Amino acid sequence: MAVTTDAILDTATRVLAASPAATLADVARAAGISRTTLFTRFATREELLLALAADALDRIDTAISDAGVDDASRDPLLALADLTETVIPLGARLGYLLRERSLDDDEGLKERWARIDRGIVDAIRRAQAAERVRADLPALWVADAWFWLVVAVWEAVEAGRIAPVDGSRLVLTTLLDGTGTR
Amino acid sequence: MAVTTDAILDTATRVLAASPAATLADVARAAGISRTTLFTRFATREELLLALAADALDRIDTAISDAGVDDASRDPLLALADLTETVIPLGARLGYLLRERSLDDDEGLKERWARIDRGIVDAIRRAQAAERVRADLPALWVADAWFWLVVAVWEAVEAGRIAPVDGSRLVLTTLLDGTGTR
DNA sequence: GCGCATCCTAACATCAGTGTTCAGTTCCGA
DNA sequence: TCGGAACTGAACACTGATGTTAGGATGCGC
Numbered sequence: 001m002a003v004t005t006d007a008i009l010d011t012a013t014r015v016l017a018a019s020p021a022a023t024l025a026d027v028a029r030a031a032g033i034s035r036t037t038l039f040t041r042f043a044t045r046e047e048l049l050l051a052l053a054a055d056a057l058d059r060i061d062t063a064i065s066d067a068g069v070d071d072a073s074r075d076p077l078l079a080l081a082d083l084t085e086t087v088i089p090l091g092a093r094l095g096y097l098l099r100e101r102s103l104d105d106d107e108g109l110k111e112r113w114a115r116i117d118r119g120i121v122d123a124i125r126r127a128q129a130a131e132r133v134r135a136d137l138p139a140l141w142v143a144d145a146w147f148w149l150v151v152a153v154w155e156a157v158e159a160g161r162i163a164p165v166d167g168s169r170l171v172l173t174t175l176l177d178g179t180g181t182r
Numbered sequence: 183m184a185v186t187t188d189a190i191l192d193t194a195t196r197v198l199a200a201s202p203a204a205t206l207a208d209v210a211r212a213a214g215i216s217r218t219t220l221f222t223r224f225a226t227r228e229e230l231l232l233a234l235a236a237d238a239l240d241r242i243d244t245a246i247s248d249a250g251v252d253d254a255s256r257d258p259l260l261a262l263a264d265l266t267e268t269v270i271p272l273g274a275r276l277g278y279l280l281r282e283r284s285l286d287d288d289e290g291l292k293e294r295w296a297r298i299d300r301g302i303v304d305a306i307r308r309a310q311a312a313e314r315v316r317a318d319l320p321a322l323w324v325a326d327a328w329f330w331l332v333v334a335v336w337e338a339v340e341a342g343r344i345a346p347v348d349g350s351r352l353v354l355t356t357l358l359d360g361t362g363t364r
Numbered sequence: 365g366c367g368c369a370t371c372c373t374a375a376c377a378t379c380a381g382t383g384t385t386c387a388g389t390t391c392c393g394a
Numbered sequence: 395t396c397g398g399a400a401c402t403g404a405a406c407a408c409t410g411a412t413g414t415t416a417g418g419a420t421g422c423g424c
Contacts, residue, residue, distance in 0.1 A: 019283045020202070023381065034402050039383065077362075099281050101201045131363050140343050141352055142361045144334045152330035161322050170323055178360025179324045180259075181313055205411065216372055221413070 003033050005041055009055050012048060017096040024048070053103055056093035057112045063087050064116065069123050076123040077132055077176070083120075084150060084168040091154030098151070117143065133176075146175055185215050187223055191237050194230060199278040206230070235285055238275035239294045245269050246298065251305050258305040259314055259358070265302075266332060266350040273336030280333070299325065315358075328357055 011031040015022050024045055028038040042048035067082035068074040087094075103109055121143045127133040133142060153167040162170065193213040197204045206227055210220040224230035249264035250256040269276075285291055302325045309315040315324060335349040344352065 019286075020281075021284060024383095025381080035382095036384095036403080037401055040400085043383085045382070099202075099283075101281075102203065134361055134363055137352070137356070137361055138344060141338060141356075144338050144343065145331060145352075145356050145361065148330045148334035148337075149327060152326045155330075156323060156326050161326065162320060170319070170327075174319070174323075174327050174357070174360070176360050176362030178356070178358050178362075179316055179319055179327065180358030180360075181316055182364070206413095207411080217412095218373080218414095219371060222370085225413085227412070 003031060008041060009052060013052055013093050013096050017092045020099050049103060053097060053109050056097050059090055060116055064119055070119050076127040079123055081172055084171050087150055088153055088167045149175055185213060190223060191234060195234055195275050195278050199274045202281050231285060235279055235291050238279050241272055242298055246301055252301050258309040261305055263354055266353050269332055270335055270349045331357055
């Protein structure tokens with residue numbers, strides 16, 4: 001097993017995020033293995049896609065628990081800041097999840113995604129209760145806004161429009177402070 | 183021509199935005215015409231996709247000039263507010279453009295997109311010059327943030343998480359005022 | 365009714381991607 | 395050096411989508 005399954009997932013994510021219509025032959029080539037070998041790891045395309053999604057969700061889960069987003073005793077905004085930092089490098093994986101509509105009906109994935117969402121929304125609610133986040137905005141929306149700003153940063157970094165190092169700062173100040181002058 | 187080409191574009195956008203892998207047979211069925219007829223309007227799939235993209239860009243162009251975004255004498259933030267209002271209903275078309283990576287290398291589309299982007303960035307710069315938008319943030323980023331917040335609203339409306347009527351207000355207050363308490 | 369345009373269904377060729385099989389190789393440890 | 399495990403290229407069948415073609419129905423103005 002010269003090329004680990006992990007490395008394949010990694011490459012596959014990059015290739016499929018860049019162009020979701022990419023062939024398994026493309027993926028195999030990019031991963032430096034033969035198409036035949038790829039099929040020994042993942043029996044079908046579907047299986048590979050699901051593994052990719054599961055991997056991405058695993059990493060987000062880890063990032064969430066590392067950042068202590070679900071920890072009610074932790075400052076929710078600090079947790080969100082940590083999460084932002086960790087999640088931005090997962091951009092390609094998120095991009096893949098966003099674009100791969102063929103997985104939209106998978107109940108398991110939907111459920112996992114909903115749980116992640118709930119965790120973030122709860123953190124926002126706690127921040128609202130602590131009067132750190134405006135209470136006149138739906139927490140659901142604030143969570144959405146955070147998520148899509150992360151996507152925005154990732155796209156901008158990808159396109160070379162902003163420096164990677166500025167990413168999480170831009171997301172947080174834009175989300176919390178806004179871009180207008182006071 | 184019982185079914186206008188415009189109506190076909192409309193339906194095709196909806197179908198393809200919902201699932202980019204949709205077949206031309208799917209599109210034809212959804213539009214209420216036969217596959218054969220669809221081929222008389224658009225000789226190839228590629229041609230249909232390009233027409234879709236061109237249509238979306240046309241509408242954005244119109245929205246931009248209607249809102250007076252390029253008009254240096256107009257209040258840039260009011261223009262942006264108008265633009266937001268008009269652009270949100272174009273969500274499905276934007277979603278299609280975002281997800282359809284097969285068009286990414288088309289030079290014509292890239293150029294048109296870049297011009298649109300430039301218009302918005304310029305408006306942001308004018309707002310910065312008038313001290314209405316923070317000068318410590320790259321205008322490029324503020325433009326990106328605006329765009330992705332629009333996408334966020336569209337997705338949230340689509341998913342029934344927020345009311346359509348709240349859309350543009352949420353985008354603007356989130357972008358300019360931020361979601362944090364002062 | 366005639367001619368023209370438009371749409372339809374049905375069939376067809378073509379092609380690309382998926383998934384399978386197999387014989388041959390390389391490599392690594394016993 | 396032997397044996398097994400892993401990988402390979404090459405071939406194959408199968409499927410589904412694209413694009414083409416032909417023949418027939420429908421409708422509309424003249």
